[in-house]
Amino acid sequence: xxxRTKETLIKQAFLATAATSLAVLALIMIFLFMEGLPTFGFxxxxxxxxxxxxxxxxxxxPDYGILPLFAASGAVTLLSSLLAIPLGVMSAVYLAEIxxxxxxxxxxxxxxxxxxxxxxxxxxxxMVVLAPFLQEFFDxxxxxxxxxxxxxxxxxxxxxxxxxxxxxxYAVPRELKEASLALGATHLETLLRVTLxxxxxxxxxxxxxxxxxxxGETMVVLMVAGGAAIMPDSIFGPVRPMPASIAAEMAEAxxxxxxxxxxxxxxxxxxxxxxxxxxxxDYISHKHRQTGSASL
Amino acid sequence: xxxxxxAALSTLALLGMAATAFATDIAVKGSxxxxxxxxxxxxxxxxxxxxxxxxxxxxxxxxxAKAIIDGSTPLAMMSREMKESEIKQAKEKGVNPKxxxxxxxxxxxxxxxxxxxKNLTMAQLKDxxxxxxxxxxxxxGTPGQIVVVSRxxxxxxxxxWNEHVLKKERVFPGALMQASNGAVAQTVAKNKYAxxxxxxxxxxxxxxxxxxxxxxxxxxxxxxxxxxxxxxGLYLYTNGExxxxxxxLVNFILSEAGQKIVSSVDYVPVKAPKGAAKKGKK
Numbered sequence: 001x002x003x004r005t006k007e008t009l010i011k012q013a014f015l016a017t018a019a020t021s022l023a024v025l026a027l028i029m030i031f032l033f034m035e036g037l038p039t040f041g042f043x044x045x046x047x048x049x050x051x052x053x054x055x056x057x058x059x060x061x062p063d064y065g066i067l068p069l070f071a072a073s074g075a076v077t078l079l080s081s082l083l084a085i086p087l088g089v090m091s092a093v094y095l096a097e098i099x100x101x102x103x104x105x106x107x108x109x110x111x112x113x114x115x116x117x118x119x120x121x122x123x124x125x126x127m128v129v130l131a132p133f134l135q136e137f138f139d140x141x142x143x144x145x146x147x148x149x150x151x152x153x154x155x156x157x158x159x160x161x162x163x164x165x166x167x168x169x170y171a172v173p174r175e176l177k178e179a180s181l182a183l184g185a186t187h188l189e190t191l192l193r194v195t196l197x198x199x200x201x202x203x204x205x206x207x208x209x210x211x212x213x214x215x216g217e218t219m220v221v222l223m224v225a226g227g228a229a230i231m232p233d234s235i236f237g238p239v240r241p242m243p244a245s246i247a248a249e250m251a252e253a254x255x256x257x258x259x260x261x262x263x264x265x266x267x268x269x270x271x272x273x274x275x276x277x278x279x280x281x282d283y284i285s286h287k288h289r290q291t292g293s294a295s296l
Numbered sequence: 297x298x299x300x301x302x303a304a305l306s307t308l309a310l311l312g313m314a315a316t317a318f319a320t321d322i323a324v325k326g327s328x329x330x331x332x333x334x335x336x337x338x339x340x341x342x343x344x345x346x347x348x349x350x351x352x353x354x355x356x357x358x359x360x361a362k363a364i365i366d367g368s369t370p371l372a373m374m375s376r377e378m379k380e381s382e383i384k385q386a387k388e389k390g391v392n393p394k395x396x397x398x399x400x401x402x403x404x405x406x407x408x409x410x411x412x413x414k415n416l417t418m419a420q421l422k423d424x425x426x427x428x429x430x431x432x433x434x435x436x437g438t439p440g441q442i443v444v445v446s447r448x449x450x451x452x453x454x455x456x457w458n459e460h461v462l463k464k465e466r467v468f469p470g471a472l473m474q475a476s477n478g479a480v481a482q483t484v485a486k487n488k489y490a491x492x493x494x495x496x497x498x499x500x501x502x503x504x505x506x507x508x509x510x511x512x513x514x515x516x517x518x519x520x521x522x523x524x525x526x527x528x529g530l531y532l533y534t535n536g537e538x539x540x541x542x543x544x545l546v547n548f549i550l551s552e553a554g555q556k557i558v559s560s561v562d563y564v565p566v567k568a569p570k571g572a573a574k575k576g577k578k
Contacts, residue, residue, distance in 0.1 A: 055466055057449040068469070127479075132486045141441040141489045144472060227448075227473040238472050248448045248475040 032271060035256075036264035039064070048265060054229040054240075056249070056259040064262045068229045070269065072146075072239035075232040076225065077215045079150035080157060084214070085207055087154070088161025092203075095162070096169035097191055108166070115159035123223030126152040131224065140236045142226060147235045149225040153217055157210035164209060168202020169195060204284040212277035216270065218243035242270045322350045322542060326360020326373030329456070330530045332561040333399060334373055337549050340557070344548075348541050364533050365391055370542045372533040375401070392536045398549050400564035402496045402527035403457055404514030405507040406481075410488040413437040415508045418525060421461050424491060427468025432489065444471040445483050445492035453477070457493055460526055477562065493526075495562045519564055530563060 039048065043064045051065015095108055130151065131143030172195050180190040196203075226238020227248070246263050253259040324334055331354035338350045360372035361382045366389070378386075378393055386393045405421060407413060413435055416424075423429040424442055433439040446467055447454040458464060467473075472490075474480045477498050484490040485503025496514055499506040506514055509525055518524035538546050548554050555565035 053469070055449070057455075058466060060464070127482060128486065135487060141443050141487075142472070143487060144483060222475060223479070227475075228470050229473070230469045238470070240473065248473070 029271070032264060032268055035261060036266075036268040039258075039261040039265035042258055043262070048262070049269075052231070054245070056253075056262055062258065064258070066242065066245075066266055066269065068231050069240055069242045069245050069266065071231050072225070072229075073215055073241040073243070073270070073273075075146055075239060076149050076153060076221060076241050077211055079146065079235065080153035080214045081207070081211050083150060083154035084157040084161055084210055088158045088206070088210060089165050089203060091158070091162040092165035092169055092206075093191065093196070096166045097195065108163075111159055111162050113159075114155065115163070117156075119156065119217060119219040120223075122152050122155055123220040126220065126224035134236070138236065142236065142238050144224050144226040144238060145236045146225065146232050146239050149221050149239070149241070150235075152220045152224055153214040156217060156220065157214050160213055161206045161210040164206035165199070165203045168199040168206065171202070172198045201284055201287070205281045208277050208281040208284070212274045212281070215277070216243060216274050218247050222247050242266050246270075322348070322371060322545070323369050324350060324352045324371045324373060325363040325369040326354060326533075327357040327375040327530070328354045329357075329375040329401065330354075330373035330398075330532075333530070333549070333558055333563060336557045336561060337545070337554055340553065341545055341548050345541070345544065348544075350545070360533065364393055364535060365389060367391065367535070370534060371538070371545070374531045374533060375528060377529070377531065378533065394534050394536060394538070396532045396534065396538075396546055396550075397529045397566055398532055398546075398554075399530040399558040399566060400516075400519045400527055401456065401530055402514050402516075402519045402524065402564050403453065403460075403493045404496055404499050404526070405491060405493050405509060406484055406499055406504045407491050407507055408484055408488040409503055409505045411437060411491075411505065413507060415511055417510055418461060421509070422463065422465070425457075425462055425467050425471065426465050427470060440489050443487055443490040444468070445480055445490050446471045446473055447477070447480060447493075448473045448475050453493075453495065456528075457526075461493075496564050497559065497562055516564055520566075527564075 043051075048064055048066060049070070050067050051063060052067055053063035053065050054068060055061075055063040091111060095104055095111070099107060126148050127144065130148050133143070134140060134145070134148060135143040176194055176198060177190055180194045181187075185193070221241045222244040225241055225244055227240050227244060228238040229240045229245070230237070232239045246267055249259065250263050253263055324338070331352060334352055334354075338352060342348060342350060354373065357374040357376050360369075360374045361378055363369040364372040365382065365386045377395065383393060405416060411432070413432065416435065420429065420435060424435075424444060425446065427444075429435065430442055431439060432442055435442075444467075447457070449458075449467070458467070472483060474483060474492075477494050480492045480494055481498050481501040481504060484492045485501065491507075494501075494504075496516070496519070498504070499514065508514075512518050512523050512525065514524050514526070519527040532546060532549070534542060534546070537543075549557075550566070558565040
């Protein structure tokens with residue numbers, strides 16, 4: 001075989017592999033929209049997005065309002081981010097800048113190992129250990145609540161945030177730090193005024209990736225969020241985020257019935273939200289990309 | 297998924313019918329509640345009896361009654377007894393419906409073992425689940441918010457509870473909707489303010505205490521003698537005494553193996569009360 005033909009063939013093969021994942025994504029999207037859009041034949045977009053009642057199986061008068069579910073997803077993501085961002089970014093700073101190489105060699109894999117914990121294990125922990133503890137410690141009625149779910153989700157997003165931020169901080173050019181130190185700045189000043197600003201876009205990407213992991217996570221919220229389809233009114237109140245609702249109800253929803261379509265429409269909303277998060281992450285990492293030491 | 301499987305099974309059965317023209321074909325019709333038992337029983341039965349093909353179509357007890365009256369099925373599944381009017385219709389057509397009870401469906405309210413409440417009335421249960429009563433002190437318990445736990449609104453268990461206890465009113469939205477009997481048991485075992493309802497087999501799970509309803513405890517005996525209010529029989533109906541393969545199938549369901557299937561899909565067997573107690577200890 002001629003060398004050139006071989007080259008072309010290899011090129012084509014790689015193109016095909018890349019195209020496969022694109023095609024799969026496209027097919028999933030088409031399917032999602034095909035099954036989800038019929039929802040708006042029996043419920044208006046407005047009633048669906050802003051309806052306060054989720055009673056899809058009521059025989060006489062079903063209600064398909066996902067606002068409580070949507071708000072629950074938002075609240076869980078927000079609270080878990082509040083917990084996970086400081087923890088994740090600060091561990092990243094420690095690992096990249098402060099820890100000795102020996103500590104780093106042990107601590108970094110450990111943080112990343114947290115990411116490999118199956119979510120069902122984290123959920124089980126929340127259900128069996130944390131829920132009774134919260135009930136006792138705060139003297140509240142329901143341990144399966146917004147706070148519990150957020151804490152468990154924070155556990156899951158810390159490794160993502162820490163590991164991606166750490167790479168960003170580590171990638172800040174050495175000359176920048178050396179220049180700062182040479183000008184008489186202390187280690188802390190260099191860290192806060194030079195290294196972190198230079199790594200900010202990477203940290204931003206890390207945070208958004210962590211949040212999109214939290215909003216799409218299913219098992220944990222199914223197990224520990226409580227499952228009550230009400231607007232979140234306290235951090236110790238039960239909620240029912242969108243993924244939990246889809247996972248719990250899809251198996252029993254009559255095939256191609258109203259309930260089935262409404263669940264797909266909920267999945268559509270969830271998909272659009274995570275898509276938005278990912279586009280944001282991509283935008284930030286491109287817009288504020290650190291290109292060499294000159295661009296600071 | 298169950299429905300797809302049922303459809304696939306009936307298609308297979310139809311194909312089988314075409315292939316073996318001399319084999320017996322039975323089309324079972326009726327209740328969706330009874331369907332899980334029938335589904336599993338038929339699978340085992342057909343594995344043992346080659347040449348018999350059985351299809352199941354479940355669309356409700358009413359359809360089961362209709363099918364036995366118009367003769368379109370030799371075996372109907374029903375989750376209620378036949379009404380007087382249905383029996384009358386059947387007699388007019390020369391059909392003599394015979395009732396065979398194969399299992400019970402018995403739901404028991406459960407609370408945490410630390411909860412002193414022992415008995416609740418049907419009215420109180422309804423008020424708890426519709427959110428009218430919110431504190432245990434109104435029910436003679438230690439003051440504290442009632443944490444209402446329910447099965448997801450898509451489950452058959454919920455449907456029955458909704459029909460019998462709530463009389464089709466809506467569960468109040470603050471109830472914790474859990475996806476499985478296991479999750480319900482776990483939640484109640486870990487929460488001293490919680491109340492939930494489970495199938496009889498689950499009442500023995502650690503940390504749970506069964507509550508009597510109107511002074512009657514949920515048990516196999518009370519289900520069998522009809523005093524326990526939140527239970528119902530699950531029935532098969534035939535035209536006269538069952539014969540041939542239909543009789544074989546009915547006998548199989550009532551046999552020890554068949555009754556094991558009944559408990560494996562979370563219903564109360566009519567014959568082997570020991571099975572129910574054993575299962576809950578898992």
